[in-house]
Amino acid sequence: MISMTAAAALLASGGTFAAVHYGGDGASPSQGSASAPTAVATGSTTQTVTSQGTTPDWQAVTAAVSNSVVSITVQVGDSGAVGSGVVYDSQGHILTNQHVVAGATKIMVTLADGRIYGADVAGTDASTDLAVIKLKDAPSDLTVAQIGDSDSVATGQGVMAIGNPLGLSSTVTTGIVSALDRPVVTTQESTDGSSGGSDQPQPQQTPQQGGLGGLLNGLLNKNRKPSTQVYTNAIQIDAAINPGNSGGPLFDGSGKVIGITSSIASTGGSSSSGEQSGSIGIGFAIPAKLAQKVADQLIASGSASHAYLGVSIGDGGAEADGTLRAGAEVGSVEQGSPAANASLKQGDVITAINGKTTSQAAALTGFVRQYSAGDQVKLTVIRDGKSQEIEVTLAEKTS
Numbered sequence: 001m002i003s004m005t006a007a008a009a010l011l012a013s014g015g016t017f018a019a020v021h022y023g024g025d026g027a028s029p030s031q032g033s034a035s036a037p038t039a040v041a042t043g044s045t046t047q048t049v050t051s052q053g054t055t056p057d058w059q060a061v062t063a064a065v066s067n068s069v070v071s072i073t074v075q076v077g078d079s080g081a082v083g084s085g086v087v088y089d090s091q092g093h094i095l096t097n098q099h100v101v102a103g104a105t106k107i108m109v110t111l112a113d114g115r116i117y118g119a120d121v122a123g124t125d126a127s128t129d130l131a132v133i134k135l136k137d138a139p140s141d142l143t144v145a146q147i148g149d150s151d152s153v154a155t156g157q158g159v160m161a162i163g164n165p166l167g168l169s170s171t172v173t174t175g176i177v178s179a180l181d182r183p184v185v186t187t188q189e190s191t192d193g194s195s196g197g198s199d200q201p202q203p204q205q206t207p208q209q210g211g212l213g214g215l216l217n218g219l220l221n222k223n224r225k226p227s228t229q230v231y232t233n234a235i236q237i238d239a240a241i242n243p244g245n246s247g248g249p250l251f252d253g254s255g256k257v258i259g260i261t262s263s264i265a266s267t268g269g270s271s272s273s274g275e276q277s278g279s280i281g282i283g284f285a286i287p288a289k290l291a292q293k294v295a296d297q298l299i300a301s302g303s304a305s306h307a308y309l310g311v312s313i314g315d316g317g318a319e320a321d322g323t324l325r326a327g328a329e330v331g332s333v334e335q336g337s338p339a340a341n342a343s344l345k346q347g348d349v350i351t352a353i354n355g356k357t358t359s360q361a362a363a364l365t366g367f368v369r370q371y372s373a374g375d376q377v378k379l380t381v382i383r384d385g386k387s388q389e390i391e392v393t394l395a396e397k398t399s
Contacts, residue, residue, distance in 0.1 A: 044090060045144045049255045056158045056253030058174050064255045066172075067112045067143035069248060070094055071164035072119075072133075075106035084163035084248030085109065085133070086145045086257060088295055092117075092138025095295050096247030097262050098124045098131040107133055112170055115139070123298030127306055127369060129186065129230045129262055130291055131247075132298040145249060148256030150287035153235060155180055161239045161261050161283075163248030175239030175281075182236040183362035184284050186263050187229050233366035234284035235259045241283030250285040259285030290370050307371040307394035310337020311344060313361040318349040318382040325382065327351035328364040342392040345383065352380035368394070 047064040049057060072083040072094075083100030087093075094109060101107060107119040117135045124131040160174045237250065241264050250259035265282035297304040316329025327349040333339045350358055354377050358364040371377060373396030381390050 043143060044141075046146050046255055048146065049253070056160075058158075058160055058172070061160055061251060061253065061255045062162070062172050065145065065249075065251055066162060066170055068145035069112060069162040069170065071110040071167075071169040072096060072100055072247065073108045073110070074101055074104035076103050077105070082164055082167050082244045083246045084244065084261070086247075086249040086260070087142050088132065088144065089299075090140075090142055090144055092135035092142065093122060093295075093299055094119065094133045094135065095260065095291060096131050096133060097260065098126055098129045100247045101131050101133060109133070109135055110169060111142075123302035123304070125294050125298060125304040126228045127230065128232070128286065128290060128294050128304070130260065130286065130294045130298070130304075132295050146256045147288050147292050148252055148254070148258045150235070150258045150289045153177055153180060153252070153258050153287075158253050159235075159237055159239055159258070160251045160253075161237070161241060161245060161248060161285075162251070163241075163245035163261060165240075165242035165244040167244060171245075173240040175237050177235060178238050178282070179236040181233040181356065181363065181366075182284065183360055183366055184232045184234045184263060185229055185362050186232075231362050231365040231369065232262070232284065232286055233363060233370070234262070235287055237261075237283045237285060238281045239283060240279040240281070242278050245283075258288045260288070260291045261285045287370075293370075293372070305373065305396045306369050307373050307375060308338070308397035309344075309368055309392065309394065310334035310339040313350070313364060315360050316349050318385075320382045320385060320387040325349070325351050326359040327382065328358050328361040338392050338395045342379075342390055344379075344381070344390065344392075347383070349382045350379050351382060351387070353377050355380075373397075 046068050049060045049064050068087045070085045070087065072085050074081050074083070081100070083096060085094040085096035085100070088095040101121055101124065104121070107121070108116055109119045110116050117137065119133040119135050122132040122134045155177050157177050158174065159177055160172060162170060162172050165171050235250065235258070241261050245261050246263070248261050249257045250261055252258045261283060263284045264279060265284075267280060294304045311333050312331040313328040314331055315326070317324055317326045319325070330339075330344055330346055330348045330350065332346055333344055350364055352358055353364060353367050356367060358367065371394050373394060376391055376393050379390045379392055381388055
């Protein structure tokens with residue numbers, strides 16, 4: 001379901017997805033799928049492709065990068081699920097989504113050439129839905145993906161996703177970047193009971209069902225595990241993303257990773273038969289810059305830290321200089337937080353951070369999580385009918 005204020009996305013991991021909620025019924029990997037042919041290019045890192053003309057040579061890109069993409073199969077209780085990942089380094093670390101491996105009792109990774117290895121979780125970060133797993137007895141001939149600059153991505157440029165949709169390994173789809181910094185909110189069941197903490201939009205933006213349906217829904221979900229909401233200012237793409245693509249890489253025309261595919265939009269047409277939703281041409285990827293930052297932390301310590309403001313926020317708007325603007329309205333300010341130190345106040349409407357528009361609360365949350373502790377940002381704030389710039393030094397918030 002997509003609301004007017006934020007895209008409520010569903011997971012693109014086979015077996016663990018449902019509309020606006022992670023953690024649905026398990027889906028077994030496809031039994032009839034066959035391994036794709038071994039990619040032409042081999043070596044310690046993926047090759048960079050230079051295309052002739054303005055259209056990317058996707059055949060050359062596929063040959064150059066396919067060996068860096070893996071298929072992931074996990075066992076969760078009595079059910080299984082599938083996902084995707086990308087080789088992050090020569091030591092056998094694989095970057096994927098947190099929801100792909102959450103709660104897994106067994107993880108198996110299949111390389112592009114068909115070799116299969118067990119894997120352990122090196123670290124997960126529920127706040128960004130990213131995880132790193134490590135191959136057991138990793139081979140010495142892994143092909144490591146090159147990470148590109150997601151800050152230089154432009155709307156309209158060509159992109160390519162490779163993954164394991166419905167257990168069909170090494171599936172390639174292409175498309176364009178439809179939008180940048182798209183606020184996306186997804187929900188997954190917490191495995192540790194953690195919550196998202198401050199800086200999250202309040203109240204939640206997921207529409208609530210009323211009447212008898214709402215009552216029954218509440219009764220059915222009363223024993224549901226605590227959930228964590230993930231706020232991402234994502235790269236929106238129209239390349240087909242389906243259940244099982246989660247955690248797979250999004251490549252640019254040169255063969256560099258510019259994002260990690262994580263979720264897809266749904267029209268909300270859920271079925272009681274458990275029928276899985278598929279691509280409607282609106283998919284989302286976590287920008288590579290954020291993914292790389294988190295992955296490095298997970299490899300080093302098993303956990304990741306994030307900057308925070310220390311406010312509760314909701315969608316709002318205010319008028320300044322005769323112009324009405326949408327923004328993130330401050331509901332409360334945490335004592336001793338960066339926001340308090342910068343004298344932010346209840347009722348302030350934040351319309352931008354470092355010049356990037358925050359027309360809704362989810363956008364502000366997504367931007368803040370891209371920064372590190374100690375970073376200084378400039379907030380554009382409307383207060384008492386006037387727009388002003390307020391500098392804030394962000395502090396650390398551990399996930």
